Amino acid sequence: MSIQLDQSRDLLRVENLRVAFGPPKQRREVVEGVSFTLAAGRCLAIVGESGSGKSVTARSLVGLTGGDAHVSADALAFEGRSLLGLRDRGWRALRGKGVGFVLQDALVSLDQLRPVGKEIAEGLRLHRWGTRETRRARVVELLTQVGVPEPELRARQLPHELSGGLRQRALIAAAIALDPPLIIADEPTTALDVTVQAQVLDLLAQTKERGTALILISHDLAVVARMADEVAVMRAGEIVERGPASEVLARPRHAYTRALLDAVPSTHSKGTRLSPAPPSPLIREPAPAAAAPVRDGARVPVLEATGLVKRYRGPDGITRTVVDDVSFELAAGETLGVVGESGSGKTTTARIALALTEPDGGQVLLNGGPWTAVPERRRRARRRQIGVVYQDPLSSFDPRWSVERILLDALPEGGYPGAAQRRARIGELLEQVGLEHEHRDRRPLQLSGGQRQRVAIARALAPEPSVIVCDEPVSALDVSIQAQVLDLLTDLQAALGLSYLFISHDLGVIHHMSDRVLVLNDGKVVEQGTADEIFFSPRQPYTQQLLAALPTLAREPRDLAEVG
Amino acid sequence: MSAIQPSPALPVGGPAPSAAVTAAWVRSLRPGVILASLVVLFFVLAAIAPALLAPRDPLAIDLAASLRAPSAGHVLGTDQSGRDVYTRIVHGARQSLLIGVGATALAMAVAIALGFLSGLGGRLVDGLVSRFVEVLFSFPVLMLSLLFVTVFGPSATTEIVAVGISSAPGYARMIRGQVLSVRGSGYVEAARALGHSYPRVIRRHVFPNAMRPLVVVVTLGVGQSIVWAAGLAFLGLGVAPPAPEWGAMLDAGRNYVTHAWWLEIFPGLAIVLFALSVTTIGRYLQQRLEGGPAR
Numbered sequence: 001m002s003i004q005l006d007q008s009r010d011l012l013r014v015e016n017l018r019v020a021f022g023p024p025k026q027r028r029e030v031v032e033g034v035s036f037t038l039a040a041g042r043c044l045a046i047v048g049e050s051g052s053g054k055s056v057t058a059r060s061l062v063g064l065t066g067g068d069a070h071v072s073a074d075a076l077a078f079e080g081r082s083l084l085g086l087r088d089r090g091w092r093a094l095r096g097k098g099v100g101f102v103l104q105d106a107l108v109s110l111d112q113l114r115p116v117g118k119e120i121a122e123g124l125r126l127h128r129w130g131t132r133e134t135r136r137a138r139v140v141e142l143l144t145q146v147g148v149p150e151p152e153l154r155a156r157q158l159p160h161e162l163s164g165g166l167r168q169r170a171l172i173a174a175a176i177a178l179d180p181p182l183i184i185a186d187e188p189t190t191a192l193d194v195t196v197q198a199q200v201l202d203l204l205a206q207t208k209e210r211g212t213a214l215i216l217i218s219h220d221l222a223v224v225a226r227m228a229d230e231v232a233v234m235r236a237g238e239i240v241e242r243g244p245a246s247e248v249l250a251r252p253r254h255a256y257t258r259a260l261l262d263a264v265p266s267t268h269s270k271g272t273r274l275s276p277a278p279p280s281p282l283i284r285e286p287a288p289a290a291a292a293p294v295r296d297g298a299r300v301p302v303l304e305a306t307g308l309v310k311r312y313r314g315p316d317g318i319t320r321t322v323v324d325d326v327s328f329e330l331a332a333g334e335t336l337g338v339v340g341e342s343g344s345g346k347t348t349t350a351r352i353a354l355a356l357t358e359p360d361g362g363q364v365l366l367n368g369g370p371w372t373a374v375p376e377r378r379r380r381a382r383r384r385q386i387g388v389v390y391q392d393p394l395s396s397f398d399p400r401w402s403v404e405r406i407l408l409d410a411l412p413e414g415g416y417p418g419a420a421q422r423r424a425r426i427g428e429l430l431e432q433v434g435l436e437h438e439h440r441d442r443r444p445l446q447l448s449g450g451q452r453q454r455v456a457i458a459r460a461l462a463p464e465p466s467v468i469v470c471d472e473p474v475s476a477l478d479v480s481i482q483a484q485v486l487d488l489l490t491d492l493q494a495a496l497g498l499s500y501l502f503i504s505h506d507l508g509v510i511h512h513m514s515d516r517v518l519v520l521n522d523g524k525v526v527e528q529g530t531a532d533e534i535f536f537s538p539r540q541p542y543t544q545q546l547l548a549a550l551p552t553l554a555r556e557p558r559d560l561a562e563v564g
Numbered sequence: 565m566s567a568i569q570p571s572p573a574l575p576v577g578g579p580a581p582s583a584a585v586t587a588a589w590v591r592s593l594r595p596g597v598i599l600a601s602l603v604v605l606f607f608v609l610a611a612i613a614p615a616l617l618a619p620r621d622p623l624a625i626d627l628a629a630s631l632r633a634p635s636a637g638h639v640l641g642t643d644q645s646g647r648d649v650y651t652r653i654v655h656g657a658r659q660s661l662l663i664g665v666g667a668t669a670l671a672m673a674v675a676i677a678l679g680f681l682s683g684l685g686g687r688l689v690d691g692l693v694s695r696f697v698e699v700l701f702s703f704p705v706l707m708l709s710l711l712f713v714t715v716f717g718p719s720a721t722t723e724i725v726a727v728g729i730s731s732a733p734g735y736a737r738m739i740r741g742q743v744l745s746v747r748g749s750g751y752v753e754a755a756r757a758l759g760h761s762y763p764r765v766i767r768r769h770v771f772p773n774a775m776r777p778l779v780v781v782v783t784l785g786v787g788q789s790i791v792w793a794a795g796l797a798f799l800g801l802g803v804a805p806p807a808p809e810w811g812a813m814l815d816a817g818r819n820y821v822t823h824a825w826w827l828e829i830f831p832g833l834a835i836v837l838f839a840l841s842v843t844t845i846g847r848y849l850q851q852r853l854e855g856g857p858a859r
């Protein structure tokens with residue numbers, strides 16, 4: 001299929017697009033008058049936080065908004081043809097052939113019971129492309145094109161037999177199968193590791209170079225900076241700012257865009273606040289002196305791991321070493337960042353530190369005393385010295401309990417004799433994490449993602465620990481909420497003298513938060529050092545590769561941006 | 565549908581809206597659920613105070629008035645000995661409900677014991693208990709019940725034990741699954757990380773959360789048990805004949821079905837209506853409790 005459009009003519013024109021959901025009387029507008037145009041070979045990025053309407057906008061361009069959506073627009077034209085009033089049959093003809101759609105989670109988007117090759121061929125078949133044999137050849141060609149090794153073998157495999165990166169490539173292969181002039185990619189790299197993300201982005205960039213227009217939906221401003229010619233920032237169903245990518249990202253005009261950019265933790269943001277300062281100081285008490293035990297006149301690390309090893313026997317009978325000779329020290333009041341891609345052993349290391357998983361070798365000392373090497377009975381009383389904050393706070397709360405009950409349960413036994421004192425302590429905890437009194441009686445389900453994570457932090461603080469293990473604590477949050485939670489953690493550390501073992505796959509977050517960094521790969525410590533050493537002068541090739549793959553935001557100096 | 569029309573009696577125990585019943589609950593009630601509640605209420609009342617709804621004697625024989633079709637004097641007709649069918653259905657409610665509730669309660673007690681033993685006991689205990697449950701499972705429910713009744717002789721107690729034991733394996737499996745999933749949940753790990761003891765975690769998290777979906781299953785189970793109990797009675801393995809019981813009434817009416825249809829239709833209708841109503845309420849609870857946020 002050839003594209004006969006000259007660059008000046010618009011491939012896609014959207015004027016005053018509105019999408020509402022629900023029955024007529026209680027209709028809820030999700031997209032409120034969005035307009036943009038897109039020419040062939042260009043990339044438009046739509047950025048925004050969850051609920052901004054960016055995904056709904058993308059879906060309404062291919063008629064996938066769902067049954068109870070009400071879509072209207074002054075103009076919605078693709079290749080000069082109006083898409084308004086298109087019926088199912090018309091949309092189906094457009095999808096695949098005119099517009100390729102790449103979804104976020106390839107494991108959910110691909111049929112679990114069908115080999116990926118068949119899945120890709122399905123689009124070709126529906127549009128009556130070629131014969132069975134030529135389609136099979138085309139699938140292999142496509143998989144080769146998107147950089148899948150051993151394409152013939154992969155085509156016969158089921159989605160769950162492929163890695164996340166390969167699955168995402170298979171989805172892209174399906175989207176470009178009929179060489180559509182427009183590809184819409186909704187968060188195509190969100191679930192991927194940074195090195196895989198870089199490969200997938202390269203692939204999309206190549207497709208663009210061949211003249212395909214690209215609409216990229218993303219919350220990740222760094223990804224956007226790398227790919228987009230033009231950026232549209234969405235908030236609450238409206239485009240608040242639109243312009244050339246270099247302009248919008250380097251010199252944002254709208255306050256929301258600026259706030260969004262400021263919220264991104266990166267090498268530049270270290271030591272600064274990511275979110276606007278809270279109206280009142282969070283912590284009123286003076287910081288208690290960090291009561292670190294002293295050994296031989298020197299302060300003992302709060303957490304000290306030596307030679308940790310953990311092996312698991314897989315279903316195939318092969319034993320894998322998930323954590324391989326990992327040692328680290330966490331000093332009082334310090335943050336040790338643990339970074340690595342999926343499968344690097346980060347979470348297992350965290351679980352061993354929490355003594356929730358028994359190591360097969362090595363041991364952890366907590367505040368100078370044996371921790372993983374003693375039986376659980378002897379650990380129990382000391383568990384209050386080490387807290388934990390998980391990635392998904394919701395599943396870490398008993399669904400029947402209110403916030404107050406959750407926090408009551410976390411108070412140390414015997415620590416607060418009277419009910420009134422316990423209630424007062426909960427009020428204090430809520431205040432420390434920036435929650436209101438009215439949140440006491442809510443269930444976690446009735447709270448937003450950021451509020452839930454605050455409750456999780458309050459719960460971790462309740463027994464007055466000296467260390468908190470944070471396992472991907474902000475990975476499920478929007479960037480502005482992430483900024484608030486990171487700031488909160490920093491404030492709490494300063495006020496309470498806490499130490500953090502901070503685990504994340506996000507290099508920006510790790511650099512922002514950490515004093516020292518531990519880089520893990522395949523269960524081994526690749527490199528260890530201060531955050532600046534690791535990020536500015538990495539010595540190991542793996543670390544260098546990791547950092548090179550990281551898309552970055554080229555920005556003007558912060559102080560300049562803040563003046564504007 | 566004429567079997568359950570005596571609405572004059574209903575205001576006696578009308579659904580008193582307690583403080584817990586919020587406006588939202590009332591608004592979400594569908595007509596089917598309201599109807600089902602009325603039916604259940606009627607039968608519960610019949611079980612507690614049958615004389616209130618049907619003042620006649622369910623055992624009084626009046627041979628002169630045998631096998632009368634439904635009329636003003638006998639709303640649902642009379643049986644071969646001239647006993648009033650309506651009166652017998654009302655008086656039979658106690659027996660049927662007792663068997664239904666008793667059998668479900670017994671099944672639950674057995675299932676909770678087996679399910680928790682299996683879910684918490686570790687690999688060896690789980691293996692043993694699971695195999696035992698599977699053996700029980702491999703017998704058809706009715707056959708297992710028959711076995712009990714033939715060994716211990718027909719009576720209401722045997723019926724309860726028979727139906728209860730036979731339906732326990734299904735529940736036991738469900739509870740085991742629940743226990744395992746709650747045990748592996750994030751909040752149980754969080755509680756462990758807080759240093760709470762094993763018994764405390766079981767008491768505070770595992771038990772209540774594993775039991776949560778059971779509320780619904782119990783309601784559904786009562787209806788199911790009544791149908792099974794009626795089946796046993798129909799086979800002559802339930803309560804002895806003259807006593808009013810729905811399944812036994814069906815059995816007795818079997819011989820007259822060609823010329824006295826009311827002997828079969830009305831007791832059958834009572835069973836169907838009650839089981840259906842309880843199930844409707846169960847489904848409604850299921851949607852309310854499991855669909856939305858906890859209240």
